[in-house]
Amino acid sequence: MAGSVVMEQYLSVSRAARLVGVSRGQLQKKIRMGELGTFEGNVQMADLQRVFPDVDPYHDTEYDRVREIKSKAFSKRVHELLLPDAEVLFERLNELSVELSNARGQFSSIKRIVAMLKAKLLHAQSTESEQERGLATSLHEWVSRELDPVIQEAEMVVPLLVQNSLLRLVTAHVKLSPSGHEFFVEGNNSILDSATKAGLSMPYGCVDGSCGLCKARITEGHIKKIMNYSFLIPEEDQVAGYALMCANTAVSDIQIAVEEITQPDDLPFQTVETDFKSYKPLSSNVSLLIVLSPPSNRFRFLAGQRAELRPGKDLIRTMPLASCPCDERQLLFHINHADNQLVAALSSLRPGQHLSISGPYDDFVLNTESSRASVFIAYETGFAPVNSLIEHAIALNMSERIDLFWVARTSDGHYLSNLCRAWHDALDDFSYTPLILPEELDCLAEKGDLHKLLTGTKRDYLPVSECDYYIAGPELFVDMTCEYLEKSGALLDNIRSTVLLPDKA
Numbered sequence: 420m421a422g423s424v425v426m427e428q429y430l431s432v433s434r435a436a437r438l439v440g441v442s443r444g445q446l447q448k449k450i451r452m453g454e455l456g457t458f459e460g461n462v463q464m465a466d467l468q469r470v471f472p473d474v475d476p477y478h479d480t481e482y483d484r485v486r487e488i489k490s491k492a493f494s495k496r497v498h499e500l501l502l503p504d505a506e507v508l509f510e511r512l513n514e515l516s517v518e519l520s521n522a523r524g525q526f527s528s529i530k531r532i533v534a535m536l537k538a539k540l541l542h543a544q545s546t547e548s549e550q551e552r553g554l555a556t557s558l559h560e561w562v563s564r565e566l567d568p569v570i571q572e573a574e575m576v577v578p579l580l581v582q583n584s585l586l587r588l589v590t591a592h593v594k595l596s597p598s599g600h601e602f603f604v605e606g607n608n609s610i611l612d613s614a615t616k617a618g619l620s621m622p623y624g625c626v627d628g629s630c631g632l633c634k635a636r637i638t639e640g641h642i643k644k645i646m647n648y649s650f651l652i653p654e655e656d657q658v659a660g661y662a663l664m665c666a667n668t669a670v671s672d673i674q675i676a677v678e679e680i681t682q683p684d685d686l687p688f689q690t691v692e693t694d695f696k697s698y699k700p701l702s703s704n705v706s707l708l709i710v711l712s713p714p715s716n717r718f719r720f721l722a723g724q725r726a727e728l729r730p731g732k733d734l735i736r737t738m739p740l741a742s743c744p745c746d747e748r749q750l751l752f753h754i755n756h757a758d759n760q761l762v763a764a765l766s767s768l769r770p771g772q773h774l775s776i777s778g779p780y781d782d783f784v785l786n787t788e789s790s791r792a793s794v795f796i797a798y799e800t801g802f803a804p805v806n807s808l809i810e811h812a813i814a815l816n817m818s819e820r821i822d823l824f825w826v827a828r829t830s831d832g833h834y835l836s837n838l839c840r841a842w843h844d845a846l847d848d849f850s851y852t853p854l855i856l857p858e859e860l861d862c863l864a865e866k867g868d869l870h871k872l873l874t875g876t877k878r879d880y881l882p883v884s885e886c887d888y889y890i891a892g893p894e895l896f897v898d899m900t901c902e903y904l905e906k907s908g909a910l911l912d913n914i915r916s917t918v919l920l921p922d923k924a
C-alpha cells in the first residue's frame with residue numbers, strides 16, 4: 420500500500436474535503452487563512468493529515484450531516500452514494516491497479532536508492548582522507564535528516580490513501596475548464612446528471628443522446644458509454660476527445676473542456692408540457708406546487724429565474740421557481756392564496772395532468788464568480804426565488820458565509836422556517852433571521868420604520884461593502900431595501916433584486 424504514496428501526494432481541494440469529511444468551503448477557508456498549503460491549487464496529503472490529525476477517514480461526520488440535510492431539505496432529491504455497476508467498477512479497479520503498481524515500483528526504487536546512498540556514505544566515512552570523511556558524515560546526516568522523515572511521513576498517510584482509493588472506486592472526480600469547477604460522478608451516473616446535481620450548468624438538450632448539445636471534449640482521463648445513442652459524432656471529433664456528456668460516465672478522474680451556462684442569455688426560450696405532481700398547503704396563506712419536466716425535455720433555467728405557467732384556459736401567471744436546477748426534473752412554485760383564480764385552477768388538477776411552462780425569464784441569478792459573503796433578504800413569498808438561489812449556492816459550495824433575512828407580516832408568513840433552520844443546523848456558516856413587520860409596507864415606508872427594521876440585517880463581522888445582496892419582494896420593499904443598502908455602503912454592482920408581481924385577487 421505504501422506504493423501509492425508517490426502517486427497520491429496531492430489531491431484536488433474537492434477530493435481532499437471529501438476525504439476528511441468537511442465541506443469544500445471549510446477547507447478553502449483554512450487555505451485562505453494559511454493553515455493549509457496548496458501547490459498549483461492542490462492539497463498535499465501529509466499537510467491534510469497534519470491539519471486534520473484526529474480525522475477518522477472512515478467516518479464522514481460533516482459530510483454525512485450536509486448530505487442528510489440536503490436530502491431532507493431538497494425533499495425528493497436522491498442524494499445517496501450510488502455504487503457503480505460491475506463494468507465501471509472493473510474499469511476503475513483496472514485504472515487504480517495500474518497506478519498502484521507503477522507507484523509501488525517507484526516508491527520501492529526511491530527507498531532502495533536512499534538506503535544504497537546511506538550505505539555508500541557510511542562506507543565513505545572509513546576512508547583515510549579526513550576531508551572526505553567529514554564530507555561523507557555531513558552528507559549522511561543530511562540524508563537521514565531530510566529524506567528519512569519524508570519516507571516516514573509518506574507511510575503515515577496510508578489510512579488516508581486507503582480511504583482515497585476506496586472513494587475513487589465509487590466516485591470519479593471531474594474538473595471543468597476553463598472555469599475550474601469540480602464535481603464527483605457517483606456510481607455510473609452520467610457526467611451530465613452529476614454536474615447538474617452539483618449545481619453546475621453544462622449545455623444540454625434531449626438527455627437521450629439524440630441532439631448532441633451536450634457534446635464536450637475530454638482532455639484527460641477515461642470515460643465509458645452507459646447508453647446507446649443516435650447522435651453521430653464526426654470521426655475527427657471523436658479522435659479529438661469529444662463525447663456526449665449525457666451518455667457517458669467517468670471511469671477515472673477526468674478533465675473536460677466545456678463552456679458552462681452562467682448567464683440567463685445563454686439559455687434558449689422553452690415551452691415544456693410538464694406533469695402536475697402535487698399542490699399542498701405550506702401555511703394558511705401559501706401552497707407548494709410541484710410539477711415534473713418530461714425526462715427527455717427538461718425545463719432548463721438558472722436558480723432565481725421565473726417561468727410562465729398556464730394552468731387553465733386564458734390563465735397565465737409568471738412566477739419565480741422555488742427549486743434549484745440541481746433538482747433536475749422537479750419544478751417547485753410557492754403559490755399565494757390571495758390569487759383566487761390560480762388557486763382554483765391548481766386545486767382542480769390531477770396528478771399526471773399536463774401544465775404548460777414557458778421561459779425562463781429574469782436575471783435574478785447567483786454571481787457565481789464572487790467569493791464574497793451572500794446576504795439574502797426576502798419578503799413573504801419573495802422567499803421562493805431566494806429558496807432556489809440558496810439551494811444552488813449550497814450545491815455549488817459557493818459562499819463562505821450565507822445570511823438569510825425573511826421578512827413577513829406574521830410568523831405564519833415564514834412558511835418554510837423548518838427548512839431554513841435545517842440549513843442553519845447543517846451548514847456552519849449559515850444564519851437565519853425571521854423578521855416580523857406587522858404593518859403594511861406603505862405605512863412603514865412613510866414612517867421610516869422599514870429602515871429601522873433593516874438595520875437588523877447588518878452584521879458586525881463584515882462591512883456592508885464586502886457582501887453580495889439578493890433581495891426579493893414587492894416593488895416598494897425592494898426599492899426601499901436597495902436604497903437602504905446603498906446608503907449603508909453596499910456597492911451597486913453587488914446588489915441583485917427581483918420584484919414580485921402583485922398577487923391577483
Ligand code: FES
Nearest residue numbers: 624625626631665
Ligand atoms: S443532451 Fe442531447 S445528446 Fe446529450
